[in-house]
Amino acid sequence: MQQQPTAQVASPPNPAPPTPPPASESRSEAPPKQVALAMDRLSQAARLIADVRLGADRILEALFVAAQPHQSTKPLQSFNKEDASMRQHLQDLRAVGKLLEESGVLNESLRSRSNSWGLHMPLVCPDGAVVAYAWKRQLAGQAGASAVDRTRLALKAFTDQKRRFFPHLDDGLNGQSLEAEPKRHCGSRVSIAIQEDDRNNYKTLSDVLIYMEKEMPNVKVFTHGRLDWLKRASSLPSSANENLIEASKEHSFHSLNRLRPSSVGTVSVNTDKVAVIELLVPSVFRAIISLHPAGSVDPDAVAFFSPDEGGSYVHARGHSVHHVFRHITDHAAMALQYLVGVKAETALLSLLHWISSYQTLFTKVCSKCGRLLSMDTRSALLLPPVHRPYMDTLVSSMKDQSTNLSQAYHLGCYTERT
C-alpha cells in the first residue's frame, strides 16, 4: 500500500490503544514492568498488523466491487472508510514500533544494562520468533536457532506425540505392534523370512553394537553423544593415536574382554544418549552416522571422511574435502533413504553392515572392469570403485561375504550395468 500524504476523509472510530507511557518513564520502571510493557506493546503490534491485513483485504474487496458495472456510491464510501482506518493502523503501528525500538526490543541494546535483574527485554529474533525473555531462549538451547533446528525440534515433538497418542501407527519400535509383523511377512520367500528373523534379533542399539563388534572386527565402532562428537571432531585428526591403537590392539582387546561383563550392564544405560556412531577402519575411512532420536536405531544421516580429516565439519551432514569420500557420502545418502524406506527397524544394522563393506575401498577392484582406478568421465577424476550395491542387502545373508555386499563398481561402470 502506497502511503500518500492526503488528508483523511473521515476519522473512523479506531480502537485507540491505551496511551503508552512516555519513554523516559519506562526507563525508570523496574525491569519486570518494562518487560511486561514490552510484551503488551508487542501484542499491540501484532493486533495492528492483523488489522492492517484485514484492512487490505477490505480495500481490495471494495475495489473489486467498484469495478463491477452498475454500482452505487457504496463501494466508494467503504473504500474511503477502509483507507482511513488503514492509515490510522499504520500510524499506530509506527508509534508502537518506535516505542519498542526505544525500549530495546527490536535490537539487543539493553542487554548490556547491569541492573536488569537478570531479565532482558523480549527479543524479536531475525527469524520472526518472539521470545519473552532472551535468556529463556538460551535455556531452551535455542539461541539464534535456525530454521533447520526449529524444524528438527518440531519434528521431534511431533514424533514423540505421535508415539504417545498413536502407538498403533508406530513401526514396531514398541511391543504393541509385534502382531502386525507376521502380516507383512506372509507371502515372502522362506529364505527372506529366515534372514529377517536373524536381523530381528538385533533390535536395540546395544544389540547392533554387539553385532558389529562380533562380525566386523576390522571396523572400530565408537559411540558418542551429540555434543561429545562435536568436541571430538574438532580434536581430530588423531591419526597418531590410531597408529598406536593398532600397535596396542592386543592390550586393548584383553582389557575390553575383562571389562565386557561389567560394561554390558552399563551399555543399556548409556545407549540412551548415543546420537553419533563413528565407524573407523584405520587408514581407510571414517564414517559418521547420526541417530535421531538419541539412543534409537533410527539413522538420519551418514557421511564418509578420510581418517586423517579433522575439524568441526566432520559430522554426519558434513562433506569430506576428498573427492572419493564425497562421492561415497552421496551414495550413502541414497542407501540410507532406501534402507529406511524398505524396513526401518533393521535400517541401522543394514547400514552399518553396508558401510563396513567399504573397508576394501582401496584394494577391491571393480566387479565390472577389473581395475582399481578409473577415470570418471563426468567429473574427470580418477576414482576407485565408490559404488557398492545396497539394494540386495535384505536378501543376502549377512554372514555371506561372497554375495552382493562384496561387489564394487566405479561410478561409470555401475550406470552402464543398470
Added chain:
Amino acid sequence: MPFSYGSRQSISRSFLGEFRPSLFLAEAMPLKWVLQWQPNPGTTVNSQILAEVSQCVEGINGVKEGRWKATLTYYKPILRDQAMSPEMPRDFIGMSLPEQPNKYYFTLRSHRIVVESDVSVQNIMEKLQSYKSRVALIFEGFQYQLGDFQLRVGKVVPSHSENLRGIVMEVEYLPISSLEKSRQIMEEFIDIWQEALSKRSLPGHFIHVEPNFSEYGLSDHYTSQHTAVQYATVMAQLIASAQAVSTVRN
C-alpha cells in the same frame, strides 16, 4: 592431545571404550611416491622431455596449480686433517621441502639415518663451520591437481646453473596416509601414467625405487621424513646412472 591411558571413566562413557594411549606423534600426511626419469641408455635428459611430461599431465586432466621448489645439499666435512676425509660418509644430505617451510631434513643414506630438525639448524652449521656445502641442487617445477591426486613435475638443476640434470615427479594421494593401504592405488596410477606417457614415445621412462623405510625407523604412516629418504634414494640412483654413463663413455 593427551588422553589418560586406559581411563576407566572414558570406557564407561562409550560402548567399546575410547581409551587412547597418550603419546604425541607427527601428524600423518598424505602419502607420496617420488619418481625419477630414467633416460634410455645412450640418451640424456633434456627440456623437451620435461615439456612433454608436463603436457601429458595436463592431458590426463591435471589442473596446473602453482610452482614448487625443493633444495638438496650435499655436505662435506671440514677437517683439520684432510687425510681423514675419505673415511667420512660422502652422502650426508640436507634437504628443505616446500610443504615444511620450518623444517630441515638430514639424511645419511649409508647409515640409514634420517633426522627432522628446525630450519634454523643451518645457522648453527654456518657458525660452526663443521660441514660445508659441496653440491647444491634445486628441484623445481609446477604442481598439478588431479582430483584426489596431486602431482609435481620438476627439473633437477644445480643451484648455480641451468644445466638440466634430471626430472623428478611426485605423486601424492591425498585421502590416505598409509603406505601399505595405498600401494595398489599408487601402482595402478603409475600404470595409467606410464600408459599415457608411452604414447609420446619419449626416450626413457619414470622409475620408482622404494626405499626400505623401516630401515630408517619410519613407520607405515607417511611423513616428510619419508619424502627426504625418497629424495636421497633418487639422488643415489641419479649418481649411479651418471657414473654408468661415464663408465660407458670411458
